[in-house]
Amino acid sequence: MPKYSKLTSIQNDLHSGATTCVELVEYYLSNIEENKALNVYIETYETEARERAIALDAKLKEGVEKTGRLFGMVISIKDVLCYEGHEVTGGSKILTGFKSLYSATAIERLLAEDAIIIGRVNCDEFAMGSANENSYYGPTKNALGENKVPGGSSGASAVSVQTDTCLAAIGSDTGGSVRQPAAFCGVIGMKPSYGRISRYGLLAYASSFDQIGTLTNSVEDAALLLEVMAGADEFDSTVSQQVVKPYADLKTETKKRKIAYFKNTIESDQLDSTIQSATFDYIEKLKAEGHEVTALDFDYLDYLIPAYYVLTTAEASSNLSRYDGVRFGYRSADTKSLTETYRKSRTEGFGDEVKRRIMLGTFVLSSGYYDAYYTKAQKVRRMIADSIQEVFKSHDFIVMPVTPDVAWTIGEHDADPIKTYLADVYTVLANMVGIPAISFPLGQKEGMPFGIQIMSPIFKEDQLLNFVFTQHQ
Numbered sequence: 001m002p003k004y005s006k007l008t009s010i011q012n013d014l015h016s017g018a019t020t021c022v023e024l025v026e027y028y029l030s031n032i033e034e035n036k037a038l039n040v041y042i043e044t045y046e047t048e049a050r051e052r053a054i055a056l057d058a059k060l061k062e063g064v065e066k067t068g069r070l071f072g073m074v075i076s077i078k079d080v081l082c083y084e085g086h087e088v089t090g091g092s093k094i095l096t097g098f099k100s101l102y103s104a105t106a107i108e109r110l111l112a113e114d115a116i117i118i119g120r121v122n123c124d125e126f127a128m129g130s131a132n133e134n135s136y137y138g139p140t141k142n143a144l145g146e147n148k149v150p151g152g153s154s155g156a157s158a159v160s161v162q163t164d165t166c167l168a169a170i171g172s173d174t175g176g177s178v179r180q181p182a183a184f185c186g187v188i189g190m191k192p193s194y195g196r197i198s199r200y201g202l203l204a205y206a207s208s209f210d211q212i213g214t215l216t217n218s219v220e221d222a223a224l225l226l227e228v229m230a231g232a233d234e235f236d237s238t239v240s241q242q243v244v245k246p247y248a249d250l251k252t253e254t255k256k257r258k259i260a261y262f263k264n265t266i267e268s269d270q271l272d273s274t275i276q277s278a279t280f281d282y283i284e285k286l287k288a289e290g291h292e293v294t295a296l297d298f299d300y301l302d303y304l305i306p307a308y309y310v311l312t313t314a315e316a317s318s319n320l321s322r323y324d325g326v327r328f329g330y331r332s333a334d335t336k337s338l339t340e341t342y343r344k345s346r347t348e349g350f351g352d353e354v355k356r357r358i359m360l361g362t363f364v365l366s367s368g369y370y371d372a373y374y375t376k377a378q379k380v381r382r383m384i385a386d387s388i389q390e391v392f393k394s395h396d397f398i399v400m401p402v403t404p405d406v407a408w409t410i411g412e413h414d415a416d417p418i419k420t421y422l423a424d425v426y427t428v429l430a431n432m433v434g435i436p437a438i439s440f441p442l443g444q445k446e447g448m449p450f451g452i453q454i455m456s457p458i459f460k461e462d463q464l465l466n467f468v469f470t471q472h473q
Helices: 007-016 021-034 046-061 105-112 155-162 179-185 219-229 273-288 301-322 338-349 352-364 370-392 417-422 428-433 461-471
Strands: 041-044 074-078 116-121 168-172 188-191 212-216 258-262 292-296 397-401 437-445 448-455
Touching: 007 219, 021 041, 021 046, 021 074, 021 116, 046 116, 074 155, 105 116, 105 168, 105 219, 116 155, 155 168, 155 179, 155 212, 168 219, 179 188, 179 212, 179 437, 179 448, 188 219, 212 219, 219 437, 219 461, 273 292, 273 397, 273 437, 273 448, 301 352, 301 370, 301 417, 301 428, 352 370, 370 397, 370 428, 428 448, 437 461, 448 461
Parallel strands: 074 116, 074 168, 258 292, 258 397
Antiparallel strands: 041 116, 168 212, 188 212, 188 437, 397 448, 437 448
16 A cells, blocks of 8 residues: 555545545554554554444445545544543543543544544653653653654654654644654645633643644645634633634735744754754745845844743642542552642652653742742743734744754753753743744754744644645645
């Protein structure tokens, strides 16, 4: 069977009889087995996927008009999305054995359009990480480099697409968790505007930052998945009520755009020289195409990471308080009181990185430190949002690298977690201000991919996708 890069190719073959949903599922299951050593899938839904494939093949025989928009799309889901009757653990020991009682809104919408979910994939514990090294199930490996990280926290989601074990993957992006692994694995990562897709059924890390995103091989599939999942939801009070635009109706643009880039993000000594050179080449390409590209100063670059980690750890401290060893998931057997049950269950159930962030978050929210850290970080967030809004008054897009370097070796940053945190320096901006961003492959350094990202004003995903689609023609 050929390696498909987009759904339209699959659907053409399904409609012509060149293949079937059953054959597709078997193909992807065999690829999962071949790539087992990479530790991508926590669980595969073999029986369920096969049964669904049989049902969808029968549906096609009734007529093409009976099939959904995602007919033939085989998808993996990150282990932070609830799927009724299936385990969801957030890559953590503390939720081992927990089966969801309902499906996330995004999952329901995918299934309603005839997608096939083939399994749940590994991730950093509760989406806290930039390398997929912090999972209870062990690290996932990047298929393009021996013992290289795939990025995180949606690292296994990226590898599942990279290794052709599914056509697309659904992940989550809190500070770059879709875009950074997409760059490390050579695929396309899309983070929509905050509130564009319902977060109902997404295990919360930092509620004002989290957003469901996609990893695909094509812009077309990213656009279609966004259109299917986006929209109002009575179960999520933070979701946007704006009408969902026809994102999948992509057109090659001839309009010349005004594009900004921040000098201190690209001219930085912290940016790898190969990535720096490729980024400047891409900027020159945009200019040659007739776009107006402007270099701007960004005064808040050094404040992004500190403010991001103050705010996200504070929200994590609050969100993860629900995992107490009493209501669901793991419970320590060696306890004699309720307080000891809480303490031992959380101590034994959470990994080191999650405990580190919970403690940091509790500290910045504590009496005497709330104003000094949390309130100040919120003010910085507001200033950053205002400055970006000012940029978009005269520009259509912002171009930025995705990562300072290519994927590092597993365990390389263990002694200094700050190095891992700094890997998010270019991606957290979009989450801080809630704007959409998409990363796509730009080049390679010693065989390891890197990408570039483009950001647009909030809820302008249609313009963003059309622009990137045109760039990929």
